Amino acid sequence: xxxxxxxxxxxxxxxxxxxxxxxxxxxxxxxxxxxxxxxxxxxxxxxxxxxxxxxxxxxxxxxxxxxxxxxxxxxxxxxxxxxxxxxxxxxxxxxxxxxxxxxxxxxxxxxxxxxxxxxxxxxxxxxxxxxxxxxxxxxxxxxxxxxxxxxxxxxxxxxxxxxxxxxxxxxxxxxxxxxxxxxxxxxxxxxxxxxxxxxxxxxxxxxxxxxxxxxxxxxxxxxxxxxxxxxxxxxxxxxxxxxxxxxxxxxxxxxxxxx
Amino acid sequence: xxxxxxxxxxxxxxxxxxxxxxxxxxxxxxxxxxxxxxxxxxxxxxxxxxxxxxxxxxxxxxxxxxxxxxxxxxxxxxxxxxxxxxxxxxxxxxxxxxxxxxxxxxxxxxxxxxxxxxxxxxxxxxxxxxxxxxxxxxxxxxxxxxxxxxxxxxxxxxxxxxxxxxxxxxxxxxxxxxxxxxxxxxxxxxxxxxxxxxxxxxxxxxxxxxxxxxxxxxxxxxxxxxxxxxxxxxxxxxxxxxxxxxxxxxxxxxxxxxx
DNA sequence: CGTCAATTTGACACGCGTCAACTAATGTGG
DNA sequence: CCACATTAGTTGACGCGTGTCAAATTGACG
Numbered sequence: 252x253x254x255x256x257x258x259x260x261x262x263x264x265x266x267x268x269x270x271x272x273x274x275x276x277x278x279x280x281x282x283x284x285x286x287x288x289x290x291x292x293x294x295x296x297x298x299x300x301x302x303x304x305x306x307x308x309x310x311x312x313x314x315x316x317x318x319x320x321x322x323x324x325x326x327x328x329x330x331x332x333x334x335x336x337x338x339x340x341x342x343x344x345x346x347x348x349x350x351x352x353x354x355x356x357x358x359x360x361x362x363x364x365x366x367x368x369x370x371x372x373x374x375x376x377x378x379x380x381x382x383x384x385x386x387x388x389x390x391x392x393x394x395x396x397x398x399x400x401x402x403x404x405x406x407x408x409x410x411x412x413x414x415x416x417x418x419x420x421x422x423x424x425x426x427x428x429x430x431x432x433x434x435x436x437x438x439x440x441x442x443x444x445x446x447x448x449x450x451x452x453x454x455x456x457x458x459x460x461x462x463x464x465x466x467x468x469x470x471x472x473x474x475x476x477x478x479x480x481x482x483x484x485x486x487x488x489x490x491x492x493x494x495x496x497x498x499x500x501x502x503x504x505x506x507x508x509x510x
Numbered sequence: 511x512x513x514x515x516x517x518x519x520x521x522x523x524x525x526x527x528x529x530x531x532x533x534x535x536x537x538x539x540x541x542x543x544x545x546x547x548x549x550x551x552x553x554x555x556x557x558x559x560x561x562x563x564x565x566x567x568x569x570x571x572x573x574x575x576x577x578x579x580x581x582x583x584x585x586x587x588x589x590x591x592x593x594x595x596x597x598x599x600x601x602x603x604x605x606x607x608x609x610x611x612x613x614x615x616x617x618x619x620x621x622x623x624x625x626x627x628x629x630x631x632x633x634x635x636x637x638x639x640x641x642x643x644x645x646x647x648x649x650x651x652x653x654x655x656x657x658x659x660x661x662x663x664x665x666x667x668x669x670x671x672x673x674x675x676x677x678x679x680x681x682x683x684x685x686x687x688x689x690x691x692x693x694x695x696x697x698x699x700x701x702x703x704x705x706x707x708x709x710x711x712x713x714x715x716x717x718x719x720x721x722x723x724x725x726x727x728x729x730x731x732x733x734x735x736x737x738x739x740x741x742x743x744x745x746x747x748x749x750x751x752x753x754x755x756x757x758x759x760x761x762x763x764x765x766x767x768x769x
Numbered sequence: 770c771g772t773c774a775a776t777t778t779g780a781c782a783c784g785c786g787t788c789a790a791c792t793a794a795t796g797t798g799g
Numbered sequence: 800c801c802a803c804a805t806t807a808g809t810t811g812a813c814g815c816g817t818g819t820c821a822a823a824t825t826g827a828c829g
Contacts, residue, residue: 344678348767352686354678366678368671374678394664398657405653411670412627418677419603419613419625419633425684426728427611430785461808469685471786476809492794492808508607689817720776730818735777751776751826 284310292360292447293334294388294406302400309396310334312387322363322377322385329367331389335359338383339458342375343466353467354421356380356441356459359448362410380458425469428507433468434478435506438488442497457493482506542566551619551706552593553647553665561659568652569593569645581622581636581644588626590648594618597642598717601634602725612726613680615639615700615718618707621669639717684728687766692727693737694765697747701756716752741765 284295284307295306313336316322322333322340339358345351354375357363367373368390397404420440424433446452457464461472468475482488487503489496497503543554543566554565572595575581581592581599598617604610613634616622626632627649656663679699683692705711716723720731727734741747746762748755756762 344682346682346686350686352682354681365671366674369668369675370672374675394660394667398660398663401653401657404657408653408670409628411667411674412624413629415625415670415673415677416628416633418674418681421681422613422677422684423603423605423611425681426725427605427609460806466685472807473787473809474785477785480809719774731775732777732819733817735775736817739777 283307287336289334289336289360293386294362294410295403297406298400298402302402305400306396306403309388309392310386311389311392314385314387316340316379316383316385318379318381318383320379322379323367323373324376325373327367327373329364329371329373329390331387332365332393333363333377333385333387335361335363336384336386338385339380340377340383341380341459341463341467342377344375351466352469353459353463355417356467358444362414365411365414380463421467430470430474431478431481431506432508433470434464434475434482435487435503437464437468438495438497439500439503439507442500452497454494454496457495543569546595548593548595548619552645553621553669554662556665557659557661561661564659565655565662568647568655570648570651571646573644573646575599575638575642575644577638577640577642579638581638582626582632583635584632586626586632588623588630588632588649590646591624591652592622592636592644592646594620594622595643595645597644598639599636599642600639600718600722600726601636603634610725611728612718612722614676615726617703621673624670624673639722680726689729689733690737690740690765691767692729693723693734693741694746694762696723696727697754697756698759698762698766701759711756713753713755716754 284290284293285303287293290296290303294309295303298306314322314333316338325345335357337359339356340363341353342355342357342363343351343353357377363377363385364373366375393403393407397407424436428436442452442455445455461475464470465472465475470478479488479490482503483490485499485502485506487497487499487506489498543549543552544562546552549555549562553568554562557565573581573592575597584604594616596618598615599622600612601614601616601622602610602612616636622636622644623632625634652662652666656666683695687695701711701714704714720734723729724731724734729737738747738749741762742749744758744761746756746758746765748757
């Protein structure tokens with residue numbers, strides 16, 4: 252906490268007692284990264300043969316998290332990082348006065364929990380937006396293995412660095428863009444990431460509410476709704492509740508550049 | 511050096527390092543972390559005896575960066591991380607349409623450049639806001655050493671993690687706070703960090719313009735100026751151009767919680 | 770001393786927040 | 800399966816907080 256963190260009076264709010272991991276949700280099946288469909292997206296990306304085999308040691312459990320449940324909460328002791336095997340999460344932070352904000356949406360292949368390393372306790376709260384499954388990677392084990400496997404060390408550093416870059420993107424979004432730009436950027440980014448996972452990037456179902464999108468984008472839910480409606484009028488989108496169809500990528504992209 | 515520090519004048523005298531003419535800004539003098547006044551703020555924080563001595567190997571050059579000059583620019587190949595030994599930097603990002611935004615202000619003891627690891631090229635541009643000096647830490651060397659020194663590995667991960675947490679703070683600021691809250695949070699945070707470095711946290715000289723502050727806070731420069739004026743009317747601050755006096759910390763802190 | 774950048778302050782406009790009403794979807798219990 | 804409650808989403812009206820534009824002042828620098 253000695254860097255530039257807390258803008259609130261109390262450093263790290265610890266509102267709830269740390270929740271223990273319920274055992275029933277932990278699968279003791281040895282996971283196999285080599286065969287995992289996410290091996291080129293996830294941490295072991297780029298590892299070869301022997302290294303990949305060894306890296307698997309770091310993932311020795313999976314955990315199911317049902318919709319609405321938390322993977323960890325602010326203040327929980329930091330023990331592990333998590334790779335999303337399936338599903339969707341949001342990360343949230345709460346200010347001292349109770350206002351909270353969504354700081355990220357995470358999908359399969361992405362890593363969670365890195366903000367806990369610095370203080371030894373999770374800073375944010377991660378909540379599943381749909382029934383999900385994560386690979387649990389005990390941090391101590393990861394550290395140990397990455398000493399032996401330089402390429403794993405490198406991959407891990409890259410993952411953290413890319414998370415920094417991702418957050419820069421959110422900062423640009425919040426600091427320099429207007430409503431329609433933010434919403435367009437959000438949708439294009441989501442579409443791209445869905446495409447990278449093998450899903451359709453033209454047609455998808457949002458798993459978050461307008462309020463959650465607004466919280467992430469620094470907007471009110473009504474403003475998000477209006478932006479969707481406007482894009483629909485422009486013929487850029489088809490919107491039916493949470494079912495989104497992207498009809499005109501270029502249109503959205505030019506909406507991004509408009510002041 | 512005493513409590514009041516001027517950020518706009520030349521760097522603070524370094525009793526240990528005679529100001530000889532540097533070879534193209536790179537000093538080939540071996541740096542000594544053990545004796546550095548920042549050893550408890552900087553990367554080797556927490557390292558003991560032997561480890562500290564070995565960790566010094568990673569810092570084998572210093573570099574001077576004069577006011578207005580860049581340490582690196584977007585797209586520059588990523589080779590090293592930097593620890594600020596003295597001075598002040600801003601990090602900026604530029605969108606495709608030319609809009610740019612300050613994403614961070616960095617002061618002595620803080621690390622720069624981590625956003626370059628992921629892509630192998632620097633994502634942001636780092637510009638000195640006053641004549642500054644940094645310790646250059648070649649990334650390859652750091653990686654190699656941190657395999658041998660677990661505590662160094664751990665410290666490095668913590669530094670990156672704290673940077674993530676810091677950015678979360680900015681996201682909260684940009685997404686959930688109003689003008690006066692943002693400005694109050696900015697000032698309190700700056701004061702705290704100055705205090706942590708041994709400077710006065712009540713009386714200091716800003717080394718950035720209103721425009722740069724505004725860019726960082728997602729506000730127009732006029733709005734920042736008005737917030738300063740208002741805090742002055744409230745008796746929270748004394749403002750004379752860039753000379754800031756914090757008269758009422760509690761006042762500022764309650765301004766933080768007000769919607 | 771003149772020039773230019775930085776800052777302050779005022780006037781005004783408008784984008785977005787706020788409040789409210791309505792509709793659509795989802796879930797729940799009988 | 801229906802009746803009902805609850806939550807999510809849409810749309811309109813209105814006002815406030817900031818952005819925008821402009822002008823004056825101060826300070827920095829050659």
